[in-house]
Each structure stands twice: as C-alpha cells, then as structure tokens.
Amino acid sequence: KQAHHRWAYLNEEFVEANKALLPVTTQAFNYGTAVFEGIRGYLSADSRSVNIFRLNEHIKRLLCSASLLMIDELPEQNTFKELMLTLLRRNEVKGNCYIRPIAYKRNLLPNSGFGVKLSGVSSGLSINSLNMQSYVKQDGIKCTLSSWRRVSDNSIPARAKITGSYVNSALAMEAAVRGGYDDAIMLNNHGYLSEATTSNVFIVKDGKLITPPITAHILEGITRDTVITLAATYLDLKVEERDILPSELLTADECFLSGTGVEISPVTQIDHKTLSSTNPHSVTMVIKGLYLQAVRGELNEFHHWLTPVY
Numbered sequence: 001k002q003a004h005h006r007w008a009y010l011n012e013e014f015v016e017a018n019k020a021l022l023p024v025t026t027q028a029f030n031y032g033t034a035v036f037e038g039i040r041g042y043l044s045a046d047s048r049s050v051n052i053f054r055l056n057e058h059i060k061r062l063l064c065s066a067s068l069l070m071i072d073e074l075p076e077q078n079t080f081k082e083l084m085l086t087l088l089r090r091n092e093v094k095g096n097c098y099i100r101p102i103a104y105k106r107n108l109l110p111n112s113g114f115g116v117k118l119s120g121v122s123s124g125l126s127i128n129s130l131n132m133q134s135y136v137k138q139d140g141i142k143c144t145l146s147s148w149r150r151v152s153d154n155s156i157p158a159r160a161k162i163t164g165s166y167v168n169s170a171l172a173m174e175a176a177v178r179g180g181y182d183d184a185i186m187l188n189n190h191g192y193l194s195e196a197t198t199s200n201v202f203i204v205k206d207g208k209l210i211t212p213p214i215t216a217h218i219l220e221g222i223t224r225d226t227v228i229t230l231a232a233t234y235l236d237l238k239v240e241e242r243d244i245l246p247s248e249l250l251t252a253d254e255c256f257l258s259g260t261g262v263e264i265s266p267v268t269q270i271d272h273k274t275l276s277s278t279n280p281h282s283v284t285m286v287i288k289g290l291y292l293q294a295v296r297g298e299l300n301e302f303h304h305w306l307t308p309v310y
C-alpha cells in the first residue's frame with residue numbers, strides 16, 4: 001500500500017531513493033537536530049489531477065521550525081514549493097501520496113568534533129515521497145491517556161516539528177500499543193490535554209467542538225486549522241480553543257484526532273470509556289466528510305488550499 005518513489009532529493013541533487021544516504025557524523029543523527037514535515041497529495045474526486053493539500057502552510061511551518069534550530073541555507077518559500085513539485089513530477093505521481101522534507105543539522109564546521117551547539121553547524125535538506133492511502137482504521141480507534149507527558153515548550157518546543165521530540169511520541173505510542181490501544185493522548189506538564197503522538201485532539205461535548213489552545217504545548221496542526229475553519233464555515237456549533245481536563249475527555253460525547261497522516265480519525269474508546277464518535281450524523285463524521293471533500297477538491301470555497309502537481 002505504501003511504496004517509496006524512485007527519486008529522492010538530497011542536498012542539491014535528485015538521487016535514487018535507496019542512495020539518499022547520510023554519514024554517521026551528521027549532527028541530526030547524533031542529537032535529533034532536524035525538523036520535518038509530513039504532507040499529503042490527493043487524487044481529485046474527478047480523477048483529473050493530483051493536488052498537494054495546504055503546501056504553502058507546510059513549507060511556512062517547516063521554515064519556522066528550521067529557524068528555531070538555526071537550520072539556514074534553505075530554499076525560500078516559492079523555490080521550496082517548486083522543488084517539491086519537481087520531485088513529484090520526476091516520480092510521475094498519479095495518485096494519493098505523501099511528501100517528507102527533512103531539514104537537518106549537518107556537520108560542525110570545519111567538519112570536526114561532535115559539539116551539540118547550533119551555531120557553526122552546516123545545514124542539509126532531503127525530500128522523499130511515497131504512494132500513500134489512508135492508513136488509520138476507518139471504523140474508529142481506541143486511545144489511552146498516556147502516563148508520558150508531552151514535551152514542554154521549555155524542554156523541546158512542540159510547536160516546532162523537531163525529529164528529536166518524536167522520542168516522546170514513540171515512548172507513548174509503544175506503551176499504548178502494548179496496552180491494546182491504537183494511539184496515546186498526552187497531557188502537558190500543567191495536567192491539561194495536549195495532543196496525541198502524531199496528531200491534535202478534538203472533543204465534542206454538549207454541542208461544542210473543543211480543542212486545546214496553541215499554548216497547551218502542541219504542534220499547531222494544519223489539519224487542526226482546517227477542522228476549525230470547516231466547522232466555522234459549514235456547521236452551526238461553537239468552536240472553543242481552551243484547556244481541557246482529562247475528566248472532560250473521558251466524559252466527552254465524541255473525540256477525534258486530526259493530522260495530515262491520520263487525517264480525521266474518530267476515537268471510539270478512551271481507556272474504559274466508549275464514545276459515540278462514529279454514530280451516523282455525529283459531528284466527527286460530518287467533519288471527516290467535509291475534510292475528505294476539501295482534500296479531493298470538492299469544496300469550491302477552499303480550492304486555494306490545493307496545489308496541483310501538474
């Protein structure tokens with residue numbers, strides 16, 4: 001179902017994906033000092049085009065994450081966009097796909113030592129892509145409230161998509177899967193909901209759509225923004241961005257995860273509690289439907305979110 005494309009981009013060159021290799025002295029490999037994005041492209045509903053969803057926003061966030069780690073020498077917004085489109089065209093993409101740019105700390109200058117500082121270290125850029133369909137269970141997922149706390153803004157800022165912070169996600173995910181769950185929802189150091197391992201969290205309670213605010217130590221998800229925008233445009237319900245207590249999650253009517261990878265994933269169970277997220281006409285299923293229409297180019301008002309590959 002997931003197949004890597006033939007070509008990848010690595011430091012100014014297009015190379016065969018299996019030859020896109022880095023030396024073990026790469027600082028990012030030693031210390032997790034890289035930033036990345038996960039971006040999806042979708043075949044349009046009329047099968048006439050492949051469109052990248054919210055490409056501009058993903059590049060903007062990548063450049064913002066990169067600036068925090070002093071990863072410079074990156075292409076600017078439009079050049080970056082063209083670079084990704086060139087890669088996809090070279091790979092002759094014809095359907096749903098995923099793009100993974102990684103901007104990383106390369107080597108200490110003049111190429112010696114293993115220092116951990118950010119200045120004086122060169123930068124690198126790789127982009128790889130693959131064919132990818134929806135991979136999360138369509139009939140809803142089971143989540144656990146993790147005992148791992150989400151990385152704090154004053155340890156590793158979650159608002160930047162830094163490779164090193166995915167150690168936190170991996171630990172939480174591993175414990176969840178071993179407990180028979182599909183994903184983990186984490187609290188922040190203040191005891192409020194933050195996010196899941198690779199997605200943001202929404203709950204529906206008493207007819208309101210509620211999600212943690214950007215100050216809750218979360219990645220400012222582009223899908224999160226899409227959900228908020230779609231709900232405000234098409235649904236007659238209040239959207240609240242505010243702190244959420246664990247007990248509110250456990251007593252919610254519905255819950256779903258939002259992310260480029262997981263798309264809109266209804267949560268049908270959180271620990272011992274069952275939720276009605278997948279009921280027909282649930283807010284979750286309506287939003288999921290709207291999201292899939294948006295990415296497939298079926299919402300005229302939101303065509304500006306799409307970048308055609310060809």
Ligand code: PMP
Pocket residue numbers: 038195196197198199200218219220221222223224258259260261
């Ligand atoms: N939080 C985390 C930790 C993530 O890895 C992701 C996936 N990028 C998200 C949230 C959702 O972000 P987006 O909707 O921009 O994909």
